[in-house]
Amino acid sequence: MSAGNSNNNNINNINNNSTAAPSDITKWSSADGEFRRQVSSFRSLVSSDPSSEFPAEANRYHLYVSLACPWACRTLLVRELKGLQDIIGVSVVSYLMGPKGWEFASPDEVPGATLDEINGAKYIRELYFKAEPNYAARFTVPVLWDKKKQTIVNNESSEIIRMLNTAFDDLLAPEYRGVSFYPEELRQQIDEINEWVYDTVNNGVYKAGFATAQAPYEQHCRALFESLDRIEKILESNEFLLGSRLTEADLRLFTTIVRFDPVYHGHFKCNLKQIATGYPNILRWTREIYQLPGVAGTVNMEHIKKHYYMSHTQINPTQVVPLNNGPDLSSPVVKPASRPY
Numbered sequence: 166m167s168a169g170n171s172n173n174n175n176i177n178n179i180n181n182n183s184t185a186a187p188s189d190i191t192k193w194s195s196a197d198g199e200f201r202r203q204v205s206s207f208r209s210l211v212s213s214d215p216s217s218e219f220p221a222e223a224n225r226y227h228l229y230v231s232l233a234c235p236w237a238c239r240t241l242l243v244r245e246l247k248g249l250q251d252i253i254g255v256s257v258v259s260y261l262m263g264p265k266g267w268e269f270a271s272p273d274e275v276p277g278a279t280l281d282e283i284n285g286a287k288y289i290r291e292l293y294f295k296a297e298p299n300y301a302a303r304f305t306v307p308v309l310w311d312k313k314k315q316t317i318v319n320n321e322s323s324e325i326i327r328m329l330n331t332a333f334d335d336l337l338a339p340e341y342r343g344v345s346f347y348p349e350e351l352r353q354q355i356d357e358i359n360e361w362v363y364d365t366v367n368n369g370v371y372k373a374g375f376a377t378a379q380a381p382y383e384q385h386c387r388a389l390f391e392s393l394d395r396i397e398k399i400l401e402s403n404e405f406l407l408g409s410r411l412t413e414a415d416l417r418l419f420t421t422i423v424r425f426d427p428v429y430h431g432h433f434k435c436n437l438k439q440i441a442t443g444y445p446n447i448l449r450w451t452r453e454i455y456q457l458p459g460v461a462g463t464v465n466m467e468h469i470k471k472h473y474y475m476s477h478t479q480i481n482p483t484q485v486v487p488l489n490n491g492p493d494l495s496s497p498v499v500k501p502a503s504r505p506y
Contacts, residue, residue, distance in 0.1 A: 198378025206302055207317040211309070211328045213335060219311060219318050221332045226318065227254045227283050228325075229292065229308040231267060232465040233472030235367070235420035236322040237307040242416050243329040245459030248341035252333055256281050258289060258306065260468040262476040266290050266304040277465050283312060292317060323359075326413060346413040354407055358414040365392040367421050374433025374480070382434065390437045393444060400446035404453070404506035411454070419454050422447060423464055426491035428473045432480060441492040448492055455494040466490045 211219045211226060219226075228244065230237035244253060259270040259278045267289040270278040286292055290304040296317040309318045309325050319325050327347060334342050347355060369389040376382035396418070399406060406414045421429075422440060429435045440448055455461055474486040500506065 197381070198376050199372070199381045206300070207296065207308075207320045208324065209318045210324065211318060211332045213332050219314075221336065222313075223252045223336050224254070225311060225313050227256065227310045227312055229256050229258070229281075229289060229306055229310060231258050231260070231306045231472065232277055232463070232468035233260045234306050235424055236305075238420045238463050239322045239417055240307045240309075240325045240329065241463040242420070242460060243326045243346065245463060246346070246416075246457065247329055247333070247344060248337055249329060249333060252336055253329070254283070255279075256283065260472040260475070262472065267306060277468055283310065323417070326416070330413070346411065346416060348410070348412070351407055351410070351412060355412050355414045358406055359417060361392060362396075362414065362418055365389055366396075367417065370421065370425070370429040370433050370435055373435050374429065386435055386437065389435055393438070393447065397444045397446050400450050402505060404500075405450065409506055411457075415450075415454060419451065422451050423455070423491070423494070424469055424473075427466060427470055427487070427489055431487060432473050432477070449498060449500070451492075452494050452496060452498045456498065461495070464494070 209219055211217075211221055213221050228240055230241055232238065232241075241255070244250065244255070256269070257277060257279045258267040259275045261268070261275075265288050269281045269287055269289075271280050272278060281287075284292060284295065286295075288304070289306060289308065292308055292310065293300045293304050295315065305320055307322055307325055308320050309328070310316070311318050319328070330345055330347050365385075365388045369385055369392065372385035373382055373389060376385065396406070403409075405411050406418070425435070426439050426441055430439055438444065440451065455464065470486050470490070474481050475484040478484065
């Protein structure tokens, strides 16, 4: 029996024998109509220290992602921009999330998706049960998997991108070694921006979109656009959020903004303005990041739109997917000569 088939049998046995009751992935809001995001469960860290529990090694770790998910695509962005493609492999789930959560599919079935060649799993949930047989929370992506220890290292995107940023530097080509999106001299500023952007923008679109009462929807929608206005003002005089240097703060925001017009504006009712017509500085910034080497390959609008409009049947029961893809991000980036950048 091949290793792949053996892993498949083992992982299915763990899944089928587990007594854990998976959380209902379609029940997004609390009784008060508020959406509250689950806290990630696996929080170990890969380290450059060879004596650590999870030392950085080439081809030891594997990313499980969805091209639809903004949190997972953060990790793909850093993997590309840090030159980690040959060091950390990737498996991509289908865009459609059904009752059992994220499902793997062949590229023939779903272009852009992959089968799980590492564990032979059919669903992401099987990886969670393999790592923790009594796991009883949601089955989210990204997942950073350790092929040697056969377990999940981490499923928190903000921590995974920090690991990818520095832990593997000794294994990288010289041109990528030392490149940091979280430089020490900017960490306090990055953390400050991340805090309010996460609360009101990254998670804010979900708090508005998954609200099931009018008051929380309006509260979070207005807070979202107040923050977008604030970001627009910052980018009026800055090339990136912290000046002329691309940082983690930009990458964390980017994955939300590319989904804004085609998904969040309509599907999540975040419709006070659009990026294409209401935020010229944010649009310029988005195009500039999109056109960096490797970034466009992490943006799959078919997966993005079909996931949200077809998976969230409590919002869109017809599963009809709109045509618009948002602004053309491949258009030339125009930087006004009057601006300092």
